[in-house]
Amino acid sequence: MAVLCSNCAGKLIFNPATQRLECATCGSSFRPEDVEDKNADLHSKYYDTRVYVCSHCGAEVITSDTEASSFCVYCGNPAIVFDRISKEYKPDGLIPFQVTKEEAIKNIKTRFLKNPIIPKEIMGKCVPENIRGIYVPYWIINADYTEADYLSGKVKRGKHTETRYYSRAGEIAVKNVPIDGSNILNDDISRKLEPFYLEDSKTFDEDYLNGFYSNTSDMNYFDLKKSAAYRCHKMYADEIVKTVKAKDVKIVDSIYWVDVHDDPIYMMFPVWFFTFKYEDKPYTILVNGQSGKVVGTMPWQKKRVVAITLATFILVMALIAVIITGLIQNWLLLSSIFVYALAGITVLGSYSFTRGFVGLKRIHKNLRLTQSEDIFKFVKKRQG
Amino acid sequence: MDEQIFMMYTVFIGMLVFTGIAITMFVVYKILNRFSNFGDSSCKLDDYSPRAIHYLRDMDDVPSTEKRLLFSAYGENPYDGRQHTIPEQLLKNSKMDEPDQEME
Numbered sequence: 001m002a003v004l005c006s007n008c009a010g011k012l013i014f015n016p017a018t019q020r021l022e023c024a025t026c027g028s029s030f031r032p033e034d035v036e037d038k039n040a041d042l043h044s045k046y047y048d049t050r051v052y053v054c055s056h057c058g059a060e061v062i063t064s065d066t067e068a069s070s071f072c073v074y075c076g077n078p079a080i081v082f083d084r085i086s087k088e089y090k091p092d093g094l095i096p097f098q099v100t101k102e103e104a105i106k107n108i109k110t111r112f113l114k115n116p117i118i119p120k121e122i123m124g125k126c127v128p129e130n131i132r133g134i135y136v137p138y139w140i141i142n143a144d145y146t147e148a149d150y151l152s153g154k155v156k157r158g159k160h161t162e163t164r165y166y167s168r169a170g171e172i173a174v175k176n177v178p179i180d181g182s183n184i185l186n187d188d189i190s191r192k193l194e195p196f197y198l199e200d201s202k203t204f205d206e207d208y209l210n211g212f213y214s215n216t217s218d219m220n221y222f223d224l225k226k227s228a229a230y231r232c233h234k235m236y237a238d239e240i241v242k243t244v245k246a247k248d249v250k251i252v253d254s255i256y257w258v259d260v261h262d263d264p265i266y267m268m269f270p271v272w273f274f275t276f277k278y279e280d281k282p283y284t285i286l287v288n289g290q291s292g293k294v295v296g297t298m299p300w301q302k303k304r305v306v307a308i309t310l311a312t313f314i315l316v317m318a319l320i321a322v323i324i325t326g327l328i329q330n331w332l333l334l335s336s337i338f339v340y341a342l343a344g345i346t347v348l349g350s351y352s353f354t355r356g357f358v359g360l361k362r363i364h365k366n367l368r369l370t371q372s373e374d375i376f377k378f379v380k381k382r383q384g
Numbered sequence: 385m386d387e388q389i390f391m392m393y394t395v396f397i398g399m400l401v402f403t404g405i406a407i408t409m410f411v412v413y414k415i416l417n418r419f420s421n422f423g424d425s426s427c428k429l430d431d432y433s434p435r436a437i438h439y440l441r442d443m444d445d446v447p448s449t450e451k452r453l454l455f456s457a458y459g460e461n462p463y464d465g466r467q468h469t470i471p472e473q474l475l476k477n478s479k480m481d482e483p484d485q486e487m488e
Contacts, residue, residue: 347405
């Protein structure tokens with residue numbers, strides 16, 4: 001439970017800007033390591049928390065008693081109720097918040113400046129009441145990893161393009177890889193929050209939690225190994241495709257194994273959650289509480305994007321029409337240029353289509369991840 | 385002959401329209417990526433490993449039989465049998481999962 005100010009018995013809140021516990025009543029400030037909670041057993045493996053449960057998505061949110069929860073930080077629903085006081089295992093360490101709530105808001109709002117497609121009303125929603133700081137559980141692992149891949153790639157041979165196949169197998173030892181320890185947060189989102197710098201980590205002291213929410217790890221050892229294997233596979237696959245000297249390289253099939261070394265370290269990392277609703281859909285934008293990195297896909301004004309699309313299409317077609325007219329009028333003179341122009345347009349078209357299609361697919365996937373209904377479905381799936 | 389020229393023009397114009405759509409798609413992707421999609425990056429393998437990948441097999445332009453050989457060579461867990469101490473939090477969560485599994 002939260003410690004009180006030794007001068008006036010007011011509640012102490014951790015301030016990321018000063019890295020000190022501050023009393024809102026009398027203004028005194030203390031270093032977290034100097035403050036002693038007389039009720040706490042320093043040698044205990046546990047600490048006391050207040051657990052709130054969201055009746056909409058089932059997420060559990062944990063607070064110290066300095067912060068009353070009024071809505072779910074994951075899905076933005078106000079249907080959150082106090083559930084119980086719980087004893088939780090103390091993590092081995094944490095990285096204290098270094099980015100203040102004001103800085104997190106500023107980082108998000110910077111993205112709105114000179115932005116023609118994000119609805120202006122979202123800027124009005126970026127207020128302190130909609131932003132919550134959560135210590136997210138992570139496991140820091142060292143591991144041995146082996147993967148075998150069968151890949152394909154396209155190679156030019158004369159005028160034709162051939163598909164060729166490649167075989168790779170390799171092993172690597174990885175160190176200090178952070179694995180998101182919460183089943184509620186999607187691994188593809190938490191991965192983007194990295195890097196977290198472990199040099200700033202502190203031994204766990206619950207005073208750092210004052211003024212913030214926290215979440216305990218709800219995964220078991222099997223889940224950890226599965227997440228670790230997936231995390232390593234993602235990084236390994238990015239590297240392995242670079243070793244193939246061909247175009248359009250794809251992993252056809254792969255098999256991978258991970259061995260997580262003894263005693264992974266249980267940590268808490270700081271993350272700001274900005275939750276809001278737009279057109280009845282919930283969105284969650286995250287800010288790394290250590291580096292300030294903003295992660296998420298904002299909704300856009302559909303009318304404006306459609307207008308931009310049409311304008312671009314008309315402009316491109318007009319340019320093409322000018323080229324065609326010019327070529328038809330000077331057919332004989334420019335017949336050789338015509339052939340080159342045709343070849344150039346074909347290459348440009350194929351390149352643009354591939355890049356554009358893959359890119360739009362990726363943005364759509366990211367948008368789905370940002371819409372926290374996905375977190376809702378994810379939780380429900382885990383709950384069976 | 386006229387029909388042939390007409391076909392050629394149709395294919396040509398079709399290709400130009402496709403190129404127009406493709407370029408538009410690319411421009412829209414670039415705009416959405418710049419103004420709506422934030423922080424779409426993650427750490428690479430060399431951020432977590434001081435050493436490079438140690439290759440056990442590295443073959444180009446392989447025949448179709450290679451896939452079967454590759455997966456039969458690496459299809460078994462090389463770390464099988466290694467014992468580890470598991471942190472208490474993970475053990476606690478395993479116990480909490482047990483009633484669910486029984487119900488299933």
